[in-house]
Amino acid sequence: MTDSDPKLGPRLQGLRLAAAANILNNLRMSPGGFLAALANTATAAGIFFAVIQYNNQVEAGRTERTMDYISKWEDGNYLARYEALQAKIFGILKKRTPEEIQFLKVSPNETRRLAEENMGRRALDMMGTDGPKDVEQLFYFFNKISICVNYSLCSKKATNVYFRDTISSFWLYFKWYALEKQRAGYTQYGNEIENYLKSTQQTNLATP
Amino acid sequence: MGQFLRLSSSLLAAFAVVAITTPLYASDCIICDRDVWLSSQTKDCFLDNVDRYQAEMDKSKLPYITMDFSKCPGIEKRGLIELPTNPQATQKSSFILDRGSLRCLYRLVSEHSDSFDPSVEFRLDQQCPDNVQ
Numbered sequence: 001m002t003d004s005d006p007k008l009g010p011r012l013q014g015l016r017l018a019a020a021a022n023i024l025n026n027l028r029m030s031p032g033g034f035l036a037a038l039a040n041t042a043t044a045a046g047i048f049f050a051v052i053q054y055n056n057q058v059e060a061g062r063t064e065r066t067m068d069y070i071s072k073w074e075d076g077n078y079l080a081r082y083e084a085l086q087a088k089i090f091g092i093l094k095k096r097t098p099e100e101i102q103f104l105k106v107s108p109n110e111t112r113r114l115a116e117e118n119m120g121r122r123a124l125d126m127m128g129t130d131g132p133k134d135v136e137q138l139f140y141f142f143n144k145i146s147i148c149v150n151y152s153l154c155s156k157k158a159t160n161v162y163f164r165d166t167i168s169s170f171w172l173y174f175k176w177y178a179l180e181k182q183r184a185g186y187t188q189y190g191n192e193i194e195n196y197l198k199s200t201q202q203t204n205l206a207t208p
Numbered sequence: 209m210g211q212f213l214r215l216s217s218s219l220l221a222a223f224a225v226v227a228i229t230t231p232l233y234a235s236d237c238i239i240c241d242r243d244v245w246l247s248s249q250t251k252d253c254f255l256d257n258v259d260r261y262q263a264e265m266d267k268s269k270l271p272y273i274t275m276d277f278s279k280c281p282g283i284e285k286r287g288l289i290e291l292p293t294n295p296q297a298t299q300k301s302s303f304i305l306d307r308g309s310l311r312c313l314y315r316l317v318s319e320h321s322d323s324f325d326p327s328v329e330f331r332l333d334q335q336c337p338d339n340v341q
Contacts, residue, residue, distance in 0.1 A: 092238055100239050103272045111274045114304050115239035122238065176300075183299070 062155035069145050069154065070162055078141045081134040082166065088123035089173055113172075120173030135177055139190060142167050146196035156200075164200055171197055240272065241303040242333040244313060248324040250301065251317055253280035258314050262307075271307040278302065299327060312336035 073079050104112050124131045145163060148154035171193060178190025246254060254275065261273045278301040305313065309332050316330050 096238050097236075099270055100237065100272065103268075103270045104239065106268070106270075107274060110276070110302065111304065114241070114274065114302055118239055118241055118304065121242070 059155060062153065063158045065148060066145075066154045066158040066162070069148065069159075073141065073163075076141075078138065081138055082170070085123060085127065085134065085138070086169075088126045089119060091126075092119045092122050113175075116172045117176040120176060123173065124177070135174060138170060139174070139178065139193070142170060142193050143190070146192040149196050150192055150199065160200055164197075167193060168197055237272065237304075237306040237309070239304055240306050240309060242331065244303050244305075244330045244332060245299055245327045246317065246324055246330065247299075247327045249280065249282050250277040251324045251328075253277050254313070254317060256280075258310070261305075261310055265307055265310075272304060273307075273310060274302060274304050276302045305332075309336060 100115075104115055124135060127134060142163075145154065145159060146167070149156050149159050171190075175190070175194075178193070181189035254277070257275070261275060265271055265273050312332060312335070313330060316335055320328060322328070
């Protein structure tokens, strides 16, 4: 279709010409106008980079907080507690019979969750009298770091890299403990951990 | 001779104390539940389905079953203890049992003459001592 398209009415053709003229006028700029536009662009770029730098600084602060948690995890006896618990779980997993493994293989996920819960209960029993205290200390630590991530005070990326699998695995075997605490009146027990895991959309590490 | 008898009786007494205080595990099943809670609704559901559980085990040729009482009629309305602040914190309603524990639970439920409300806990590790597979 061209300007001389006979199908267009004279009024529409006039409007199109006026619009084209307006665009040409806008492109013409005085040297002062050009400098002003340049200054505006530079200001916008400056603000843009300042925002990026600010975000980087905020993220660096979050990463630093996560690093503090990593130090506490390694030095504050939490890692030792977790490793002891994990050793019990591994010991239990090794004791499963081929029939039990086969049963879990053909069962729905809910049954696997139940089995993990039961294995967690056994692991806790095997920990002896210190077991509940150790588990509660781990809940305390994981709850704190989950709050830190959930409220954007810690770096989610760094926390995920270092802690997500650990917390996810712990949750698989000890979610029942949180639910029992909730039944006993601690209504929010473990909720922040669950929220953190949900936010990472970590697929459950199902027991094979 | 008397000293030997005294020593033997002391050892026997010590063995008896250990045997009494050590929990008797219902089975060697690692993945199974050791405690089962039943309310009057879940008890009815259990009794209605116990034959089906047996049949399912026979069919699968695996000696384990998952009993899921949450799908039983009437369970959603009553029978589960719920906290109003957290609906997730409900009493457990699914259990994994092995064949021996299922048989034992059936016997325990049949023999239980008291009320099942709000719920009765069956400690299979202690109440089914003769069930070691």
